[in-house]
Amino acid sequence: MVSLSWPDYLSSSVLSHENIIALIVFVIVYFLVTFYQRGRDLANIPPGPKPWPVVGNFGGFLIPTFIRRSFGQQPDSSVINAVVVLTEQANVYGNVYSLFVGSQLVVVLNGYEVVKDALSNHPDVFSDRPTVPTVTIMTxxxxxxxxxYGPVWRKQRRFCHTTLRNFGLGKLSLEPCILQGLATIKTELLKLNEESGGAGVDMAPLISNAVSNVICSLILGQRFPHDDLEFRNMLGLMVRGLEICVNIPAVLINVFPLLYYLPFGVFKELRQVERDITVFLKRIIAKHRETLDPDSPRDLADMYFIEMLSQQAAGEEDSSFTEDYLFYIIGDLFIAGTDTTSNSVLWTLLYMVLHPDIQEKVQAEIDEVVGRNSVPSLTDKGSLPFTEATIMEVQRLATVVPLGIPHMASETTEFRGYTIPKGTVVLPNLWSVHRDPTVWDDPDSFNPARFLDDEGKLIRKECFMPFGTGRRVCMGEQLAKMELFLMVTSLLQAFEFRLPEGVPPPPLHGRFGLTLAPCPYTVCVNLRR
Structure with missing residues (x-):
């Protein structure tokens, strides 16, 4: 065999003119077929702004829009969050329109009729989850x-839902667990308020701790004291992680996934947040494994281990019940069960200090139905229509999960006259549903009465969907409703809330992460006499 040096190789017949021409023709044909196929796949997709090369609309549309708003070059420049920007585009392109994040097609659904149609009437197509690099890397x-969406997800969700119900989810038996956290809040509030000297109290750490301890009791079988610094740090990391995930640099990970591994900035911070939360949760899971008593399960984690061991004993080699999968379930429930409900409570208290007349009406109703000496209970809920209407109106205006969790088209389908290709990311804009002028009168105003009829009875509306709709509706909806009702009624029964003297109210656009949190604020707390 004759070996060729590199110069000889270049001059050999291997790269003859015929082969070079053939190679060029192959490359041209390949790209023509690729572009033809891509063009055919994207034919008749919903309209939208023209994307930039490589970065898509992330560069050509979102960044310039955010810059203009940030420097006040558009009216109402205080509203600087992606939800408002995305909702406004429906006025230009319609309630179903397209964006590109890099080469990934994203279809945004706006308004009640469109969102309901997609998620409720086409569940087999729009119930899947996309492979979004930022999320996929971590989950x-x-x-x-x-x-x-599929058989593994259905089996895992069914097990978790059944197990959580057995431990009290959605039942009156869970009420003492929620009230226990409220007792801590009340004690700490008075102490912190006195120490503040009129500067006000930041309610966020107290609320977050109490809410998180409820889900921790269900899934981990333990509560964490308010002064547990490691636990408070975990809650802070969780909030920060959700904020980072929608930061412009972090969103770029979805265009260039390797950015996740950069050793600086938010990329490094995001990895550190993930590592710290992982260490915290895996240590608790390991302790559960070591102390497991199959005859006396304490929580969801124990029940999961029991199911896992049962399937192993039955010889199910391909079982999805593994310790690794348990870790991600606990992570989901820990984060989802804390952040959304905490923010809902904080939004409600903020609206109460901004609308003291509504606060007084809610307190008057609680006084009349519950009294001053009895603790509010879930059994009182049906007798407090104005209170419940007020909570619902806050949920409508705040929309804590404004874009839901991204969905994905599991197959190519026709929807509302457009072609939605398989693999398209679908964003149900719940914010736009709750601000839809076709179903809500004066949608931007705060008016709890919109949820009451002429007799003062509560009205349930299909266009009210703070927990989403369809097959991927939030599994913790009942728990969130219980916590929100008990916390709001108990706090308003005991205290009057107002802004500190001379302090301007925080802006209502909130802080946009995967959830929408209120901007930081403090309140002065006075015991009601």
């Missing part, structure tokens, strides 16, 4: 929230 497409 490995496992768990309850971000896992793809």
């Amino acid at each position: 490995k497409r496992k768990g309850i929230v971000f896992a793809p």
Whole structure:
């Protein structure tokens, strides 16, 4: 065999003119077929702004829009969040329109009729979850929230829902657990308020701790004291992680996934947040494994281990019940069960200090129905229509999960006259549903009475969907409703809330992460006499 040096190789017949021409023709044909196929796949997709090369609309549309708003070059420049920007585009392109994040097609659904049609009438197509690099890197497409739709997800969700119900989810038996956290809040509030000297109290750490301890009791079988610094740090990391995920640099990970591994900035911070939360949760899971008593399960984690061991004993080699999968389920429930409900309570208290007349009406109703000496209970809920209407109106205006969790088209389908290709990311804009002028009168105003009829009875409306709709509706909806009702009624029964003297109210556009949190604020707390 004759070996060729590199110069000889170049001059050999291997790269003859015929072969070079053939190679060029192959490359041209390949790209022509690729572009033809891509053009055919994208034919008749919903309209939208023209994307930039490589970065898509992320560069050509979102960044310039955010810059203009940030420098006040558009009216109402205080409203600087992606939800408002995305909702406004429906006025230009219609309630179903397209964006590109890199080469990934994203279809945004706006308004009640469109969102309901997609998620309720086409569940087989729009119930899947996309492979979004930022999320996939951290969740490995496992768990309850971000896992793809299919038999594994259905089996895991069914097990978790049944187990949580057995431990009190949605039942009166869970009420003492919620009230226990409220007792801590009340004690700490008075102490912190006195120490503040009129500067006000930041309610966020107290509320977050109490809410998180409820889900921790269900899934981990333990509560964490308010002064547990490691636990408070975990809650802070969770909030920060959700904020980072929608930061412009972090969103770029979805265009260039390797950015996730850069050793600086938010990329490094995001990895550190993930590592710290992972260490915290895996240590608790390991302790559960070591102390497991199959005859006396304490929580969801124990029940999961029992199911896992049962399937192993039955010889089910391909079982999805593994310790690794348990980790992602607990992570999902820990984060989803804390952040959304905490923010809902904080939004409600903020609206109460901004609308003291509504606060007084809610307190008057609680006084009349519950009294001053009895603790509010879930059994009182049906007798407090104005209170419940007020909570619902806050949920409508705040929309804590404004874009839901991203969905994905599991197959190419026709929807509302457009072609939605398989693999398209679908964003149900719940914010736009709750601000839809076709179903809500004066949608931007705060008016709890919109949820009451002429006799003062509560009205249930299909266009009210703070927990989403369809097959991927939030599994913790009942728990969130219980916590929100008990916390709001108990706090308003005991205290009057107002802004500190001379302090301007915080802006209502909120802080946009995967959830929408209120901007930081403090309140002065006075015991009601």
